Amino acid sequence: MNLTFKQLEAFFFSARLQSFSAAAVKLHTTQSAISKRLAELEDVLGAPVLHRKSKGLELTPVGRRLLPLAEETLRLRLRIETELSVDQTLEGTFRIGVTELIALTWLTGFIKRLQELHPKLILEPVVDAGLHLFQSLESHKIDLAIMPGVYWGKQFTTVKVAQVEDLWMASPSLKMPRRALKPEEFALYPVLEQSTGAAKNKFYEAWLAQHGFKFNKVFATNSTTVLRELTISGFGISQMALEYMQPDIDKGLLRIVRSDPMPPPMVYSAVYHSDNFSPAMDRVVQLAIASCDFSRRSGIHEKGAAA
Known part of the structure; x- marks a missing residue:
């Protein structure tokens, strides 16, 4: 049996992308x-590995057995090229x-x-709401x-990069109770949140539903610059990253609103297509x-930040 990497590549990406042209x-x-x-x-295997269907390519029984082996082989080749390359x-x-x-x-420092x-690597950063980024990733x-x-x-493939404390916050002018609020009590106060498209909403959706949080008066915005300023101005409660907002808390512009339970x-996470065999991916x-590092940089960034 004399398989080549080019044959395995052609098979793997045709199967994953369900299209010869996309591969x-x-x-x-x-x-x-x-x-x-x-x-x-x-010809080498003596059996077909893919069938053409109306909705795209479909694996044959032999193809289903070959797919994980092809992926393992291609990953091993990438590791050899990456770890043993002189340059x-x-x-x-x-x-x-x-x-x-x-x-x-932390994007600028990164x-x-x-x-x-890697001075020869050209990085093209795109800044957007999380769900919009995922759509761009899918396409x-x-x-x-x-x-x-x-x-x-x-x-x-999803790799954890970091985690942040994302807590309820409000202006002291709202005169919120010092005790922890029950989930249903949030309906008594205006709540500010990020509009649809924020991955943070998706992240907390199940948790909020599980604990019965109620929000009757909601103001949504796609700009956390606006969200932060509205919160500081006393328009309502919002949920924001503690590390980034700590300077506002230290200045007395905001205070943490406790809840039972706390978020x-x-x-x-870093998210990428599992079939994206790129030497750059793991290093990036x-x-x-x-x-x-989600903390605010010594007065440089005084605007809000969306999740």
């Missing part, structure tokens, strides 16, 4: 080249999506460090998204983990 784009080749490699692979410098273009909180805290380590418009959430589907920490993710 050709992914591998920077032609559809005829993909078809030729698959025909060669099937460890990454190059090319890498598209990363981040939320506004990241953009206003980019500087990445440029120092392959970006390579990696860092946003709240712990699971985005079996087609995606769990919000987990930020690991550098993100090492770089993340």
Whole structure:
């Protein structure tokens, strides 16, 4: 049996993307080249690995057995190329999506460090709400998204980058009780939140429903700059990242509103397609983990931050 990496690549990406043309784009080749490699692979195996269906390509029984082995082989090849290469410098273009909180805290330091380590790598950052970033990730418009959430589907690899305390806050002018509020008591006060599109809403949705939180008067905005200023001005209660908002608390502009129970920490994860075999991916993710710091930078960033 004489299998080649090119044959396994053609099979793996055709199966994952359910399209010969999409696999050709992914591998920077032609559809005829993909078809030729698959025909060669099937000759070697003596059986078909993919069937054409109306909704795309479908794995045969032999293809289902081969798929995890092909993935393991391609990952091992990538590891060999990455770890044993004399030149460890990454190059090319890498598209990363981040939320506004990241953009206003550790993104700049992360980019500087990445440029120092890999000057040939061109980073294209995109700042948007988490759910919009995921849509861009699904459509392959970006390579990696860092946003709240712990699971985005079996087609995606999710790596925990950090977690932040995301607590209820309000202006002292609201004269909120000092005791912990029960979930149903939140209906007595105006609540400010981020509008649809924020991954934070999805992250806390099940938890809020589980504990019966009630919000009758809700003001939503897609800008946490506005959210922060409205909260400081006494328009209502909002849920914001403690590390970033600590300076406002220290100045007496905001105070933490306790609840029973308190919100769990919000987990930020690096999310990417599981079939994205890129030498840059692991290093970029690991550098993100090492770089993340959600605290406000010495007066540089005085605006809000979206999750």
